[in-house]
Amino acid sequence: MAKVGVLIAAAGSGSRMGKGINKQFLKLAGKEILYHTIIPFLKWQVATEIIVILKPAEIEYFKKNLLPLFPENTSLNLVAGGKSRKESVNNGLNSFSKQINYVIIHDGARPLVTVELIDKVYQAVQVYNAVSCGVKVKDTIKVVNESFAESTLERSQLRSIQTPQAFSLELIKNAHSRCQAKKALDDASLVEKCGGKVYIVEGDYNNFKITTPDDLKPAELVLKERV
Numbered sequence: 001m002a003k004v005g006v007l008i009a010a011a012g013s014g015s016r017m018g019k020g021i022n023k024q025f026l027k028l029a030g031k032e033i034l035y036h037t038i039i040p041f042l043k044w045q046v047a048t049e050i051i052v053i054l055k056p057a058e059i060e061y062f063k064k065n066l067l068p069l070f071p072e073n074t075s076l077n078l079v080a081g082g083k084s085r086k087e088s089v090n091n092g093l094n095s096f097s098k099q100i101n102y103v104i105i106h107d108g109a110r111p112l113v114t115v116e117l118i119d120k121v122y123q124a125v126q127v128y129n130a131v132s133c134g135v136k137v138k139d140t141i142k143v144v145n146e147s148f149a150e151s152t153l154e155r156s157q158l159r160s161i162q163t164p165q166a167f168s169l170e171l172i173k174n175a176h177s178r179c180q181a182k183k184a185l186d187d188a189s190l191v192e193k194c195g196g197k198v199y200i201v202e203g204d205y206n207n208f209k210i211t212t213p214d215d216l217k218p219a220e221l222v223l224k225e226r227v
């Protein structure tokens with residue numbers, strides 16, 4: 001039976017949120033964003049290791065304020081992140097035990113992920129080895145240059161990419177070590193750069209990333225609807 005690990009990247013700084021603290025420690029419906037993000041992975045009950053990547057200075061804060069909120073038998077491995085998302089994820093990948101076959105990587109800033117979406121990505125990775133979820137783009141997307149439209153992209157080919165993304169652990173570790181691009185936005189793009197194929201499953205429009213203050217109210221609404 002395959003063994004799966006979960007890696008939650010939460011060592012960012014939330015500069016676009018502009019609240020002066022790591023956005024994942026802001027509260028939604030009374031609890032920290034990062035708490036909401038972790039809960040569906042615990043409910044899923046398939047992962048044998050869960051790693052949470054944190055800024056070194058926030059590990060104590062997490063232990064004191066978030067850890068007590070989880071069920072008593074919860075086991076989370078807290079690992080220090082790096083300057084970029086890629087560095088943070090790489091630190092986590094190197095912390096899994098040798099038994100892990102597949103890893104699911106998720107942004108700490110996407111608290112609206114569901115058990116169903118996690119499982120969909122996991123089922124697909126066992127077939128395709130590299131999987132991302134993404135949603136169809138609803139707007140018309142143009143390339144703009146100095147405020148003038150340059151071209152219009154073919155919408156049917158576009159997907160707005162989300163996490164969770166899932167990979168065979170060996171494949172993603174290899175992609176991380178071969179591809180040194182510091183600006184890699186997601187892990188799937190590292191696999192693409194190495195010539196690998198990433199299968200895209202249908203994501204969930206509600207699984208948006210908390211990035212700017214505008215995202216807080218809609219996220220709270222979704223959470224409250226789910227209770």
Ligand SMILES: Nc1ccn([C@@H]2O[C@H](COP(=O)(O)OP(=O)(O)OP(=O)(O)O)[C@@H](O)[C@H]2O)c(=O)n1
Pocket residue numbers: 009010011012013014015016017023024053081082083084085086088089107108109110209210211
């Ligand atoms: N050095 C970093 C940078 C980002 N992340 C994580 O990667 C996810 C996606 O990144 P993003 O939304 O860009 O988060 P921030 O980097 O925190 O935001 P910003 O770019 O606005 O500063 C977040 O969950 C963030 O915590 C991380 O673990 N380590």
Ligand SMILES: C[C@](O)(CO)[C@H](O)COP(=O)(O)O
Pocket residue numbers: 107161162163185186187209211
């Ligand atoms: C990985 C990601 O969530 C895919 O949408 C995203 O690329 C990471 O965040 P950023 O806002 O692009 O830095």
